[in-house]
Amino acid sequence: MNDSTSCAVSEAPRDQLAAQLAESVAAALSADLATQERALLVVSGGSTPVPFFHRLAAMDLPWQRVDVTLADERWVAEDAKDSNARLVHENLLQGPAAAATFHSLTTADGTPEIGAPEVAKRIACLPWPASMVILGMGSDGHTASLFPDSGELGLALSTDEATVAVRAPSVPQPRITLSAGLLHQARRHVLHIAGDDKRAVLARAMAGDDVRELPIRAFLACPLAVYWAP
Numbered sequence: 359m360n361d362s363t364s365c366a367v368s369e370a371p372r373d374q375l376a377a378q379l380a381e382s383v384a385a386a387l388s389a390d391l392a393t394q395e396r397a398l399l400v401v402s403g404g405s406t407p408v409p410f411f412h413r414l415a416a417m418d419l420p421w422q423r424v425d426v427t428l429a430d431e432r433w434v435a436e437d438a439k440d441s442n443a444r445l446v447h448e449n450l451l452q453g454p455a456a457a458a459t460f461h462s463l464t465t466a467d468g469t470p471e472i473g474a475p476e477v478a479k480r481i482a483c484l485p486w487p488a489s490m491v492i493l494g495m496g497s498d499g500h501t502a503s504l505f506p507d508s509g510e511l512g513l514a515l516s517t518d519e520a521t522v523a524v525r526a527p528s529v530p531q532p533r534i535t536l537s538a539g540l541l542h543q544a545r546r547h548v549l550h551i552a553g554d555d556k557r558a559v560l561a562r563a564m565a566g567d568d569v570r571e572l573p574i575r576a577f578l579a580c581p582l583a584v585y586w587a588p
């Protein structure tokens with residue numbers, strides 16, 4: 359795995375991949391914490407990151423100096439079963455990593471359109487640039503909540519704002535996403551995916567350039583370190 363090579367692919371069983379990614383994230387946080395007081399890690403939801411969260415949570419790091427937030431979130435209560443905040447609390451903020459500070463992407467407002475400005479203010483107070491952004495990807499090529507069928511995709515790809523409220527016919531709940539511009543600011547970018555279907559989507563993304571068709575394309579030149587397992 360070479361974090362400086364665009365789209366380098368690491369192939370390993372999923373648990374081994376999770377361990378490798380946890381090592382890489384810990385090294386990035388340690389390197390940044392050697393020169394700055396606090397470091398920021400941006401993670402994604404979904405099913406893929408769970409074993410990685412478990413590995414990272416056990417790492418020996420000065421977690422009390424680490425801020426954690428999400429690339430995107432469903433606009434649901436933090437204790438809802440499909441809340442990414444809940445996923446992070448239950449799987450990452452455990453053991454040594456419980457000392458990290460988590461910053462959610464939701465408010466008590468009824469919609470992300472109302473809550474997004476407050477979340478943006480919260481997010482602006484974090485120690486940017488993030489040490490690392492870890493993205494996932496759906497089989498439609500979405501990443502974070504940048505969905506091909508969302509009316510807000512163009513805004514999320516172009517705005518200088520930190521957050522965008524998103525609705526997409528392909529997903530049941532409204533969402534909030536960090537904008538592509540803010541995600542781009544991170545020092546390091548990782549795409550963590552598993553399965554032959556995701557690999558095929560990535561190959562298709564790498565063979566073209568229409569970001570609206572496959573929004574993951576917005577990150578292919580970051581450079582993006584790809585962690586893939588069968």
Ligand SMILES: O=C(O)[C@H](O)[C@@H](O)[C@H](O)[C@H](O)COP(=O)(O)O
Pocket residue numbers: 402403404405406407430431442493494495496500501502503
């Ligand atoms: O679900 C989320 O919270 C993220 O918005 C999404 O971008 C996710 O990373 C991909 O959909 C991959 O999800 P899986 O890991 O479940 O395939």
